[in-house]
Amino acid sequence: MKFFQLLLLxxxxxxATSCNTPKNKQITNIREYNAFxxxxxxxxxxxxxxxxxxxxxKLEKTxxxxxxxxxxxAANNAVFQLTGEIQSLKKAEENLRIANKKTNYKNAGFLRxxxxxxxxxxxxxxxxxxxxxxEINGENLQQTYFMLIDVHLxxxxxxxxxxxxxxxxxFKSFEYLIRISKYNDHLGNLDKAIEYLEASLKIAKSSxxxxxxxxxxxxxxxxxxxxxxxxxSYKAYLSALKLNPNNSYAKKxxxxxxxxxxxxPTEALxxxxxxxxxxxxxxxxxxxxxxxxxxxDAVGKRKQIEAYLVKVSDINYGxxxxxxxxxxxxxxIEKKEKALQIAVQEVSERPTAQSYDLLAxxxxxxxxxxKALQIAESYVIDKSFEPEAMLHxxxxxxxxxxxxxxxxxxxxxxKSLYELGPLAEDEILEI
Numbered sequence: 001m002k003f004f005q006l007l008l009l010x011x012x013x014x015x016a017t018s019c020n021t022p023k024n025k026q027i028t029n030i031r032e033y034n035a036f037x038x039x040x041x042x043x044x045x046x047x048x049x050x051x052x053x054x055x056x057x058k059l060e061k062t063x064x065x066x067x068x069x070x071x072x073x074a075a076n077n078a079v080f081q082l083t084g085e086i087q088s089l090k091k092a093e094e095n096l097r098i099a100n101k102k103t104n105y106k107n108a109g110f111l112r113x114x115x116x117x118x119x120x121x122x123x124x125x126x127x128x129x130x131x132x133x134x135e136i137n138g139e140n141l142q143q144t145y146f147m148l149i150d151v152h153l154x155x156x157x158x159x160x161x162x163x164x165x166x167x168x169x170x171f172k173s174f175e176y177l178i179r180i181s182k183y184n185d186h187l188g189n190l191d192k193a194i195e196y197l198e199a200s201l202k203i204a205k206s207s208x209x210x211x212x213x214x215x216x217x218x219x220x221x222x223x224x225x226x227x228x229x230x231x232x233s234y235k236a237y238l239s240a241l242k243l244n245p246n247n248s249y250a251k252k253x254x255x256x257x258x259x260x261x262x263x264x265p266t267e268a269l270x271x272x273x274x275x276x277x278x279x280x281x282x283x284x285x286x287x288x289x290x291x292x293x294x295x296x297d298a299v300g301k302r303k304q305i306e307a308y309l310v311k312v313s314d315i316n317y318g319x320x321x322x323x324x325x326x327x328x329x330x331x332x333i334e335k336k337e338k339a340l341q342i343a344v345q346e347v348s349e350r351p352t353a354q355s356y357d358l359l360a361x362x363x364x365x366x367x368x369x370x371k372a373l374q375i376a377e378s379y380v381i382d383k384s385f386e387p388e389a390m391l392h393x394x395x396x397x398x399x400x401x402x403x404x405x406x407x408x409x410x411x412x413x414x415k416s417l418y419e420l421g422p423l424a425e426d427e428i429l430e431i
Contacts, residue, residue, distance in 0.1 A: 026262055027231045032256050036241045037274045039170070044246060048078045066102040069095040070110060077117065080235035082246065084281035087315045093117045105130075108139035112147055119147075122320050124154045124350055142168055149179045153186060156352035157384050167321060174203040174212065177217075185223065194223045214243045218250050225253070230261050248279035260421045265291045282311035283324055322346050326358045330365040340366055353384035361392040369399045387416035391424065394431045406431055 028033040052075035059068045063148035076092035096114040103110055111134040128151045135146045143282060145164045152160040163184060170176045181196035197220045204212040223238035234257055240250040252275055259268035269291055276284050289304035305328070314320045322342050329339035346355040356379035366371035376393050384390075390409050399404040410431045417425060 027234055028258055028262065030267070031047040032238060033241070033271075036245045036251065037271060042246045042278070043080070044244060045079070045082050048075055048082065051075045063098065066099045069099045070113065073099070073113065073117070077120075078290070080120070082248075082279075084279040086280075086314060086320075089120055090199065090316050093121070105133055106137060108137040108144060111137070112143060115147060115151070119150060121318055121352070122322075123318065124151055125284060127151050128155065143175075146175050146179060149183075153179075153183060154352070155350055156355075158186075166426075171199070172203070174207070177203070178216070181223075185226075190223065190227050194220070197223060210243050214240045214247060217243070218228070218247065218253065221250070221253055225257075228415075228418065230257060230418065233257065233334055246278060248281075250277050251275045251278075252284065255287075256337050256421075259294075260418050263422065265276070265295050280311070282308050282317070282321055286324055286328070290421060290423055319346075319349065323354075323358060326362060330362055336362070336365050351373060353380050354389065356380050356387065357384055357386075357389040357392055360396060364392070364399065366394050369396065371403075372396045373400045387413060387419045390416070391420060393429065394428075398431055 032262070055068050055072040055075060056127055059065065059072060062068070070335040073092040076088045076095065080092065081236040093114070096110065096117055099115055100107070105111060111130045115130040115134070118124070118130070124168045128148075131144055131148050131151060133142065135148065145168050149164045149168075152158075152164065165176075165180060165183065168176050168179075171413055172348040177196045179400035181193045181200065184190075185193035186194065197216065201213070201216045201220060204216045217240035221233045221240070224230070224233035224236060234254065237250040237253040237257075240247050244250075255268045255275065258264050258271065269288065271290075272284060272288055276288075284404065285304045285308035289301045289308070292300035294303060308324075308328075311317075312325065322345070326339045326343050326346070329335035329342070332339075340359075343355070343359040343362040347359050349355075356375055360372045360375040360380060363369075363375065373396050376396050380389055380393055391413055394406045394409040394413065396406035397403075409429045410428060413420070413424075413428045413431075417428070422429075
């Protein structure tokens with residue numbers, strides 16, 4: 001009997017050790033990406049700021065020239081993309097609202113531009129209303145269809161998404177390929193999603209449009225990471241940085257590889273220090289908090305969470321960070337009810353499987369495990385293939401006594417350790 005107890009202990013120890021010991025090969029090269037971290041000149045930002053100043057002065061001289069508002073909005077939006085400054089996104093909205101008001105909301109191009117701004121703010125229902133007007137207008141209808149695909153997919157309207165995809169079907173179109181790729185990723189068809197995005201990259205390269213190529217590389221890098229193709233993911237992020245050394249998203253992607261795959265939290269933090277000087281997006285602080293938690297630095301973790309909360313207290317962010325708020329508040333005994341309130345709002349505004357996962361998780365954290373299971377079974381299981389949703393579902397299943405189903409998810413979660421991050425390892429073992 002003692003022999004079997006010792007054997008069981010050895011096996012348990014071996015599993016735990018295999019999950020917590022860094023054994024992955026080094027795939028990043030500090031000499032390759034360090035040059036992009038030391039880059040102090042943000043030429044792209046300087047050019048955009050100069051353009052913004054130009055159109056601002058033009059408007060001051062001729063305030064009734066609403067096309068100038070649209071030009072200024074484009075510059076505002078570009079600043080937001082580069083820096084994460086929410087004020088720039090809101091300025092873009094203000095300028096686009098002026099242009100639409102002066103054209104009585106009858107210019108399809110202006111309607112699409114404002115809709116795009118609302119998408120960036122996660123105001124998807126408002127974006128959809130504008131696109132319906134643009135569709136009725138009929139001007140450049142294909143571009144409106146493309147955006148309707150984006151919004152319907154974000155709202156979880158799969159039938160409508162498929163309808164509009166059929167209207168623009170063209171495997172030689174960059175715009176179609178990136179959307180059919182995202183649609184397949186949503187369905188859990190990752191191999192197909194990668195295939196379509198690789199095809200769109202070829203088209204982007206042939207057009208020599210650096211902005212499109214850069215966007216394609218970062219999205220492809222994300223997909224490669226989901227598929228466990230970490231080396232390909234790293235190379236794609238590097239390719240994006242070669243086109244734009246100030247691409248904060250690509251640097252964040254490399255930081256994640258260094259942290260989650262190579263288990264080098266100190267180096268990951270060094271990379272993120274550069275990123276947070278370039279980009280003010282609040283969620284970078286939560287990533288830093290996770291890394292510091294992994295390092296056992298409770299004080300540092302708390303400071304980063306506080307920095308996040310200070311930033312998102314700005315009302316200009318609206319609902320943009322509600323997902324992060326729910327996940328953060330659900331872990332706080334004093335704020336878990338607030339997490340539930342926000343999750344209910346998210347489902348109302350955006351009834352997707354991901355939103356329902358947040359709702360189920362919030363109920364679970366508030367002790368309503370049966371309610372959590374009902375929601376998970378109705379709206380999440382077999383509808384969301386995100387590792388985070390599967391992890392939440394596994395906890396909920398186990399709490400309701402369905403250990404067999406929880407263990408099946410556990411097998412899948414072990415394959416998703418890279419995506420979930422080092423902190424999730426112990427959680428998965430406990431399921």
